[in-house]
Amino acid sequence: MALPDWHSAWRAALYGPTGFFARGSRPADHFRTSPLVGPELAEAVVELLHRVDMALDRPNPLDFVDVGAGGGELAAQVFARSGRFGGRLRVRAVELTEPVVPAGVEWSSELPDQVTGLVIAHEWLDSLPCRVVQLHGQMVREVHVGADGTESLGDPVFSPWLDEWWPLSGEGQRAEIGSGRDAAWADLVSRVVAGAALAVDYGHFAGSRPFLGSLTGYRSGRQVPPVPDGTCDITAHVAFDSLAAVCPGELLTQREALAALGILGDQPAAGLAAADPLGWLAASARAGRVAELRDPAGLGGFHWLLCPRSAPISLVRA
Ligand SMILES: C[S@@+](CC[C@H](N)C(=O)[O-])C[C@H]1O[C@@H](n2cnc3c(N)ncnc32)[C@H](O)[C@@H]1O
Incomplete structure (x- = not known):
């Protein structure tokens, strides 16, 4: 029997009836993401939400929508800071299965039709399945895969997206076709009637695409081969240059974005240890968390669009 192509196998493995996310697997159990580090990402997001609020002249309600909310950690942390918006903030977590979130955070498995405020896709796009292709004998071919990870090459593929964003030239070179993600992002952006959409994810750009693509798996905190059997997350980096072509905007690294939003994570002054030991401990712990969020080789290398x-x-401008 012919093996399914990667796009179908990936979709079934994550979102099919017994798929990894469809049955409620939570990112926190399998990989580290910024909302799990501490409240500092939410502090940055709330600062951005404040800028949105000012630019929209304080709408009521002001929406914050977290798409692909996982365990709802970011939505809950933003909700905990609703006081800054005087009761006008409406927080929604969009996730396939209901996360455990405080009463007051709305949950939906559907994208909202209209958003007035800020919608964030934090590590959502990397979880959207792509077609996987490989150059073989000067022909780009579809890669097929079985539930045990066995691969085979299929029909030739002609993709304007590949030609524009990820042309293949070396024998064995692989790519994940990002046109479906661009379309998903365009759809999400179009739902914002006023405000802004923010995508945060790991990614790559023309000129530095990984030769073998970036498809990989995560299970129980470890990176594993991307076997589409429903037991692991399957993910691939986002082509941020093609994503940025969907709509005009700002593209920063997380490290730059956090600094622009006032999350600097300075070490506490030396004298604080003697004057206020508990305060020093708290400030040191915060500095450690911010350092993890700003690490250029880790979460700090994420891209914010x-x-x-x-x-x-x-x-970058308050
Ligand atoms: C990589 S996880 C990121 C979770 C969280 N945002 C974080 O950064 O910790 C991607 C999440 O997107 C969710 N997801 C994917 N497609 C979705 C859709 N169409 N509607 C709602 N949630 C979706 C998955 O169920 C999964 O929990």
């Missing part, structure tokens, strides 16, 4: 809609909203 902000698309303002109908108002001049910026990461």
Whole structure:
């Protein structure tokens, strides 16, 4: 029997009836993401939400929508800071299965039709399945895969997206076709009637694409081969240059974005240890968490793409 192509196998492995995410697997159990580090990502997001609020002249309600919310950690942390918006903030977590979130955070498995405020896709796009292709004998071919990870090459593939964003030239070179993610992002952005959409993810750009693509798996905190049997997350980096072409906006690294939003993570002053030991401990722990979020070789190397809609909203200008 012919093996399914990677796009079908990936979709079934994550979102099919017994798929990894469809049956409620939580990212926290399998890999480290910024919302799990501590509250500092939420602090940065709330600062951006404040800029959105000002630019929209304080709408009521002001939406914060977390798409692909996982365990709802970011939505809960933003909700905990609703006081800054005087009761106007409406927080929604969009996730396939209901996360455990505080009463007051709305949950939906569907994308909202309209958003007035800020919608964030934090590590959502990397979880959207792609076609996987490989150059073989000067022909780009579809890669097929079985539930045990066995691969075979299929029909030739002609893709304008590949030609524009990820042309293959070396024998054995592979790519993940990002056109479906671009379309998903365009759809999400189009739902923001006023405010901004923010994509945060790991990614690559033309000129530095990984030769063998970036498809990989995660299970129980470890990186594993991407076997589409439903037992692991399957993910691939996002082509951020093609994503940025969907709508005009700002593209920063997480390290730059956090600094622009006031999350600096300075070490506490030396004298604080003697004057206020508990305060020093708390400040040191915070500095450690921020260092993890800003690490250029880790989470700090993530990309933030902000698309303002109908108002001049910026990461770099308060
Ligand atoms: C990589 S996880 C990221 C979770 C969280 N945002 C974080 O960064 O910790 C991607 C999440 O997106 C969810 N997801 C994917 N497609 C979705 C859709 N169409 N609607 C709602 N959730 C979706 C998955 O169930 C999964 O929990």
